[in-house]
Amino acid sequence: MDVDASQYAEISREMAQSGDYLHIYDRGMDYLDKPPFLFWISALSMNIFGVNNFGYKLPSILFALWALYALYRLTKLLYDEETARMAALILATCQGVFLMTNDIRCDTILMSWVITAIWAIKECELKRRWQYVLLGTVSIACGMMTKGPIALLVPLFAFGSDWLLKRKWKAIFNPWHIVDALIIAILLVPMSIGLYQQFDMHPEKIVNGAQHVSGLRFFFWTQSFGRITGESPWSNGAGFDFLLSNMFWSFLPWIFLFLVGLVLNVITLMKQKFRLQPQQEWLSTGGFILTYIALGSSRYQLPHYIFVAFPLAAIVVAKLLRDFFTGAYPRLYAVIKPFQILASILLVAGTALLVLYVFRGSWLWTTVWVLLALIWAYMMLKKQLRHKILWGSTAAIIIVNVLFTNHFYYKLLQFQLGSQAGRFIKAKNIAPAGIIAFRVDDPLNSLPFYAGHSIAINSELDAVKGKEYVLTTNEGLGLLKDQGYTVTIIKQMERFKVTELTPEFLNPATRSKALVPYYLAKLR
Numbered sequence: 001m002d003v004d005a006s007q008y009a010e011i012s013r014e015m016a017q018s019g020d021y022l023h024i025y026d027r028g029m030d031y032l033d034k035p036p037f038l039f040w041i042s043a044l045s046m047n048i049f050g051v052n053n054f055g056y057k058l059p060s061i062l063f064a065l066w067a068l069y070a071l072y073r074l075t076k077l078l079y080d081e082e083t084a085r086m087a088a089l090i091l092a093t094c095q096g097v098f099l100m101t102n103d104i105r106c107d108t109i110l111m112s113w114v115i116t117a118i119w120a121i122k123e124c125e126l127k128r129r130w131q132y133v134l135l136g137t138v139s140i141a142c143g144m145m146t147k148g149p150i151a152l153l154v155p156l157f158a159f160g161s162d163w164l165l166k167r168k169w170k171a172i173f174n175p176w177h178i179v180d181a182l183i184i185a186i187l188l189v190p191m192s193i194g195l196y197q198q199f200d201m202h203p204e205k206i207v208n209g210a211q212h213v214s215g216l217r218f219f220f221w222t223q224s225f226g227r228i229t230g231e232s233p234w235s236n237g238a239g240f241d242f243l244l245s246n247m248f249w250s251f252l253p254w255i256f257l258f259l260v261g262l263v264l265n266v267i268t269l270m271k272q273k274f275r276l277q278p279q280q281e282w283l284s285t286g287g288f289i290l291t292y293i294a295l296g297s298s299r300y301q302l303p304h305y306i307f308v309a310f311p312l313a314a315i316v317v318a319k320l321l322r323d324f325f326t327g328a329y330p331r332l333y334a335v336i337k338p339f340q341i342l343a344s345i346l347l348v349a350g351t352a353l354l355v356l357y358v359f360r361g362s363w364l365w366t367t368v369w370v371l372l373a374l375i376w377a378y379m380m381l382k383k384q385l386r387h388k389i390l391w392g393s394t395a396a397i398i399i400v401n402v403l404f405t406n407h408f409y410y411k412l413l414q415f416q417l418g419s420q421a422g423r424f425i426k427a428k429n430i431a432p433a434g435i436i437a438f439r440v441d442d443p444l445n446s447l448p449f450y451a452g453h454s455i456a457i458n459s460e461l462d463a464v465k466g467k468e469y470v471l472t473t474n475e476g477l478g479l480l481k482d483q484g485y486t487v488t489i490i491k492q493m494e495r496f497k498v499t500e501l502t503p504e505f506l507n508p509a510t511r512s513k514a515l516v517p518y519y520l521a522k523l524r
Contacts, residue, residue, distance in 0.1 A: 422450025
């Protein structure tokens with residue numbers, strides 16, 4: 001899906017075909033934004049399974065599954081078996097994780113490395129064994145090679161707050177931390193060499209519109225801390241509440257339980273005068289709050305930035321449900337239970353809009369929705385079912401995403417220009433030298449991935465000379481005809497920016513007004 005996922009897939013494709021894993025290129029141009037781990041692992045997967053959606057998505061899906069296991073192991077250390085299972089289930093069924101395994105970015109792998117690091121460090125705290133030391137340091141280093149210093153900061157926030165509130169000074173000032181830092185630094189050497197060779201050794205290069213750009217400084221400082229200090233030019237005006245407001249969809253169906261659990265944990269800490277008992281934990285709550293403060297202070301934010309802290313949020317929810325199920329907070333539970341069930345009803349009912357209205361499905365998908373809705377209703381009406389608040393919410397979000405993945409996304413991506421055109425170009429075996437995208441108002445990140453090769457993009461008429469095919473708009477066709485070209489349309493497409501849905505597009509009666517026609521044409 002454009003923009004990010006398709007761009008990362010294309011970078012991985014280029015890396016797989018070139019065999020150069022130290023230097024990163026996007027359609028032949030120097031790329032300096034995200035660290036290389038996602039590209040490394042995706043390129044390796046493509047070399048095994050081919051350049052396709054499966055080859056690109058498989059590593060991230062496997063990392064998501066590993067994150068569930070790591071979260072289970074961590075929560076079991078902190079609480080018990082049942083709470084650990086609930087935490088893994090909650091993370092697996094939040095909307096953000098469903099999205100991450102469809103629209104693949106760096107965050108799935110980052111989340112996995114970070115929760116693995118926290119689990120390993122907790123194991124080390126209880127019994128320092130070399131395998132957990134290695135697992136923790138490798139996880140932090142690989143997390144940093146996935147999305148930067150945030151992979152180090154989240155474990156620091158989690159354990160720093162927990163140890164501070166327990167007054168564990170020996171743990172805070174443990175000299176072994178120096179050894180851990182050295183291992184992480186050594187593991188970062190290959191990536192650092194690549195950055196130095198590609199950028200620091202070539203100050204004459206124009207990178208992101210500037211010269212004398214240090215790849216090392218960009219990675220270790222500008223890309224993350226620079227967004228807080230203002231050194232980074234990236235800014236989208238997102239306020240401190242931006243990530244929280246987006247959690248109301250991305251952490252469905254658990255967001256309300258999470259907020260209640262978070263508030264209760266803070267109140268408990270205040271009642272204890274900010275001192276924790278040895279059996280209590282602040283990894284989850286403290287780690288989430290401090291991570292949120294750091295990310296929310298950035299001048300540039302996107303909804304998925306907070307996904308790295310979702311495993312910690314899942315622990316908060318699991319702990320609250322454990323308390324509810326063991327008889328704690330009975331009045332509060334009596335209020336929240338019907339509210340949560342109502343939210344689940346709205347989720348199930350809302351999926352009907354996808355099948356019956358937004359993208360009218362065939363009788364098959366209508367039947368699927370009806371059957372799933374009936375199964376859910378039967379389950380909720382069954383008196384013998386324990387923990388309806390948990391299983392009702394789980395079933396509801398699964399129903400939503402069965403239809404999202406297999407119906408909604410499938411229909412939606414038919415309006416993504418790059419994938420439409422790319423598949424057609426590959427099927428017709430159109431050579432890269434013979435085609436150009438002319439006057440195209442679209443990033444076209446998915447175009448080279450699906451076409452299997454890079455395609456020139458230019459707005460100058462001179463660039464069209466010598467080309468046999470052109471991808472363009474009505475305006476572009478008119479300009480070419482004015483220049484004396486004979487234009488034969490071989491495919492017409494309708495384009496919409498699929499990551500920015502609007503009421504006009506979602507309404508079938510007005511959708512045509514939101515679509516922009518594009519053409520793949522043969523020139524003579």
